[in-house]
Amino acid sequence: MNESDSRAGELARLFEESLSRYQAALAEATSESALRVVHARYAGKEGEIRKRLADALKAAPGPDKRAVGQAGNTALQKAEELFGSRLVDLHEQKRQADLQRRLDVTIPGRPHRLGGLHLLTQVRLELEGIFAELGFQVATGPQVETDFHNFEALAMPKDHPARDMQDTFYLRSHDPSHDPLVLRTHTSPVQIRTMLQQKPPVRIISPGKVYRKDDDPTHSPMFQQIEGLCVDEGVTMADLKGTLLYFVQRFFGPGIGLRLRPSFFPFTEPSAEVDIECFFCKRSGCRTCKGSGYIEILGCGMVDPEVFRHVGYDSEKYSGFAFGTGLERMTMLRYGISDLRLFFAGDARFTEQFR
C-alpha cells in the first residue's frame, strides 16, 4: 500500500465520519431552521466537510489534488442529498401532523355583525325604483311648510271643511302677519314647489315625512308618504289607472287587480280611492280586507284646474294626475305588521329582523 493510497483512505474515513455525525445531527433536528443550522455546520461554506476538504487539499501533493477534490465533492453531494431528503421528511411529518388537527366545526362562528336599513327605508327605495321604471324622478321639499303651499295652493282655502280631513300641527309664530307655518300634512307641497319651478312635462314622486295630529295603533303623528305627479299634454285618468296597476303588480305581486272608487280630495278632480284585490284571501274575505275582498291603498285623481291656476299652468293645454299613499301602510300590508308605532320605537329587535 503506497502513501498516496493510505492518505486517500484516511481522507475517505474522515469524510465518512463527518457524514455519519452529520446524518445523526440531521435526524435530531426537528424543524427546518434547526436542519439548516446543522446543514451549515457540516456542509456550509464554513462547515466541517469543506474545512476538512480544504485541509486535505492543502496537504495533498500536486498529483493527488484531483482525487482529493473528487472525494470531497462526492461527500458534499451526499451531504446535500441527506439534507434534501431529511427536509422532505420533515415537511411531510409536519403536513401529516397538521392533517391530524380536528376542529369542532359546530362551535358558533365569530360574528361579523350586519347592519341594516330600516324597513321603511328599504320599502321607500324599492318604490323609488319601481316608479323610476315609469320615468318618475324623486323630488323633495321642506317638512315645515307655509299654509299657502300646504293648503291654499292645493285648493284648500282657509275655512274650507276639507281641512278637517287633515289634523294639522302649527308652529308657534313669532310674527302673526306672516303666513302660518305648519308641519306639512302631505308631501303635496313638493308638487306645488316643483310646478312653480318647472314647466311640463313633470313626472315626479315625492317621498317624505308628513305630520298629522293623530296617535293610535293605526295613526302616528309622523309618518311617511310617497306621492306621484304626472303633468303633460294629453295625460288622462286612464293613464293614472294604468300607472297604478303597474305599481300595484310590481309591489304586491303579479295578477293583483285594482278598482277605483270615486272620492274627494280638494286638489284633484275627478278623485278616487284605490282598492287592490286582497292578496291574503284572494277576494274570498278575511280580516285584513274586513270581508270586502278589497284593501284600500291610496288616493288619487286628476289634478284640479284650481291647482294649475296657482302654479301658472294652462289647464286647457295640460292635464295631469296625482296619487299618494302611506309608506307605512304599504309596508304593514306587505309584512303583516299590525302596530304602526313599532316603526318609530327604535327597538333593535324589530329593526334587526329586516336585513
Next chain:
Amino acid sequence: MKVSWNWLCELLDLPAGISPQAVAERLSVSGVAVDAIHPIGKGLSGAIVVEVRGKRPHPKADKLTLVDVFDGKEVTQVVCGAPNVPSPGEPLSSPRLVWARPGATLPSGMTLSVREVRGVPSPGMLCAEDELGLSEDHGGILILAPEDGIAIGADFAQAAGLPDFVFELDITPNRPDLLGHIGVAREIAALFRHEGVRLKPTSTDPRTVLGWFADPVHCRDCDSPEHFEKAPRIVVEDPEGCPRYFAHRLTGVRVHKSPLFYRLRLQRLGVRALSNVVDATNLALLQFGHPLHAFDLGKLAGQQLMIRRAKAGEKLKTLDGQDRELLPEDLLIADVEQGVAVAGVMGGQTSEVGETTTDVLLECAYFSPARVRRTSKRLKLHTEASHRFERGTDPSALPEVADACAELIVKLSGGRLAAPPTDVYRHKIPTQKLTLRPERTTAILGLAIPTATQKDCLEALGLGVTFDGQLLHVEVPTRRPDLSREIDLIEEVARIYGLAHLPMTLPRLAMAEPPPPTKGMTIYRNADRARLLCASLGLSEVLLFSMTSPERVRLGEGKQATRPHLLDNPLREELSVLRTRLLPGLVELLRQNLAHGQTDIRLFEVGEVFLPSSPGELLPTERTHVAAVLYGHRDHFLKPTASDALDFFDVKGLCEQLLDGLGLKLCLQPSSEAGPRAVFIRVATENEAPMLHPGAAAAVVAAQSGELLGVFGELHPDQQKSHDLPNPAFALELVVPALPIEKQPYVAPSRFPGASRDLSFFVDDKVEAARLMDTLWHAGEPLLRGVSLLEDYRQPGHVPTGQKGLLFSLTYRSDERTLTDEEVHKAHQRVISHLGAKFSLQLRQ
C-alpha cells in the same frame, strides 16, 4: 253619517230584490263609502206589546217577579228577572211591555218556549232593549207608555219599524247634499236608474199632504203691515252671514215624549230623543240634511228675532250649559234683549223648548258656510248643525224643509200653524248654469263616453241638461254647491258612468331634459348614501319623530341658546318642539334597548333637524344629519373579553369611514387653500359637544371655512349615568354634506415596489399625532408616499416623564424606477431632519 234603510225605502220606489247589501256596494264604488251595515232587530218575530195587569214576588227567589200580562185576549203569568217591572195602573192605561211568547224568535237566534224558572213555569219572556236588538242596553225591560200609540197585542217589530239596517256612510266634505236621507235616496235612484228605482214624488213635497198649505202664503216682505202682527217677526241685520231666514210660528203645542217609533228611529241613527218638538226638528234634519231650530216663542223677549253680528264679549249660555263668549265675526240670533242662539252652531238655554212651551218659532235658515265654520272652530263646538252649514246647505229648500218639520210638529204635538211663515230672502241665490264640452270628458278620462250617455248621467242626478249640438248646458240646483265648473260635471259623469269602465294605459313619455341637480336632491342622495354606509359598517337604522321634548333639546344643546321651533298645538309635552339634533333621541334608545335585554347596540339615524331660520327666511333651516350610537363590544368570539370593549377609536374609525364615503377629504390641519371637501378633526369644545366627555370629544371641521360639521366621542359620564348605562357609550353626529360626491379619476397602481422605513422617537405628549403627521407630509419629500402610525406608547418607566413614544412607518416609492437602498435612506433622512427641525424629538434606535 248613519242612515236607515227603512227610511230610504219610504222615500224610494224600490223594486223587490234590491237588497241593502247591493245598494251599499253600489254606493261604495260610486263615491259614497259605506263603512258598515248594522242589522237592527233582525230575526225578531212573535214579540207582542202587552199591558201589565199585576205583579208579585216569586215565591222562591228575591230577584224574580211574577208578572201578569194582557195581550188583548187573555192574561198570562210570566217570570221576569228585571229590576224595573212597573206596577199596573187602570186597564188600558197601564204601562206596556214587550212579551216574546213561546215560539217567538229574538235577533240572537233564540226561540222561546215554556220554561220553568225556580219552580214556576214561564211562557216566554219580557224583553229588554238588547234582547230586541235595539241597543246594548240590558238595564231593565223595555217599558212603553199608552201614548206611544201601540195597541195592546200589536206585533212589536212592525210597530217599532223593525227589522231595519243602519248604514254608516263616510260622506266626503264636498257633498253636503248627502247629509240627509233625501240626498242619499236621490243618489241611490241615480245609481239604480236602469233598475227602475225612482224617488217618490211625494217625498219632496210635504205640502201635498198638509192641507193647511193649500194656498201657501209666504211673507216676502216682513215689513208689510197686514202680516206683521201674526207672522214671526224676523230682522236680518247681517245678510252676508244669513242670506235667507225662514220661520214658522206654531201655537197650541203640547210638549211630551215622541211615540216609540220616532224615538227608536232617532236612537238607531245616533240621536237622543228629547221631546216631540225637538225630535221633529231632528227628524227633519235627518230627512233633508238641513238643520232647524225650535225656539220657545214665549221666552223670546219682544217675540221677535234679530240676526246680527255679536258684540265683542257678548255672552250666551248654549244648550250644553256652557257660557260662550262671542266676537263680532260670530253670527248671533237675538231677541230684543239678548242672544238666544249661536247661528248655525247651537241654540241658547234661555229660549229652549220645554214642557211649558205652547208657542214655537221654528227656524229654518241658510247661514254663510265660512262664518259658521269660523265660529264653530273657535268655540271648538262641532254640532250636527254646524257640520252641515259649514259644508253648505240648500238655500232653496228652506220652505219645503220648514213645512215638513212644521207638519211633523203638528202631528206629534197637537198644535197648529198660527200664521203664514216669514221668509227673509233679499238676494236670491241663483242656480248655476254650466256648460260641458263632451269631448273634454274624453280628454280628461281617456275614455270616449257618448254625449247622450253623459247627458243621461247628469240628468240622473236631477240636473237640468240640454244639448245644443255642441255643448251640454247644465243647470245645477242649489243643493249641489260642489258643482260649479266643467271639471265638476266631468267628475259626475265619471262617477255615475263608473270608473270601472276606464281603460288602463301608460302616459306617453315626452322628451325632456333631465332636471338640473338641486341642493335638496344632492342632500337626499347623500343621506341615502350615509344610510348605506352605516348599514355596511354594521349599524342598524332607526327612525324617530321630528318632534321631541324641550328637555331633550336642552340635553343636546347644552348651554347654547338655540331656540327650537315650538308647536302651537302639540299632542303632548314630549312632542312639543322640533328637534335640533339627533343624538338625544338615539341615546335615549340605548337606555330602552338595554332595558329590552340587548347588550351590544349599534344604531344610526339619518334625518332632519330644524334650526332657526336664516335671516329673511320664513321657513326654519332644515338640515339632514347622520348620527350613531355604539354601546358594548366589538364583534367577538363567544364571550367578550376586556379588550373587546368599544372605545373612542371605534367611533372615530366609523366617523372616518363615513367622511370618506360621503366624499369628504380628511386632512390634518385647517387651510384656506383646501377645497370645500377638506375636513379635519380636532378636540371639540364643551359647547360644541355638550353630550360628550370633555376629554374624549372630537369635532369635524371644514378645513376651508372652519364650519363645524359634526362631533363624535365618548358619551359624557353624566349622560351615561342619567340614561342608566352601566358602561361608556360612544356617539357621532354629522351634517350630511350638500356637495355631490365627486367622481375620482382612476389612478393606475405603481409598477415599482415601495420601501418602508421605521421612524421611532419620544416627543412631548402634548404634541398631537395629527401635527406630526401633517409635518411629515409637508416635508416636501417627493418620494414619500405613505405615513402610518404604528404605535403610541406611554407606559411610565418605559417612556420619559411628560413624553410619549411614537413609531411611524414611512413608505417611499418612485413611479419611474425601483429605488435603491441609498435613495430610500437619503429620503428618509431628509424627512427626519425636517421633522426634527419642527419638534424636539428624541430619536430611538
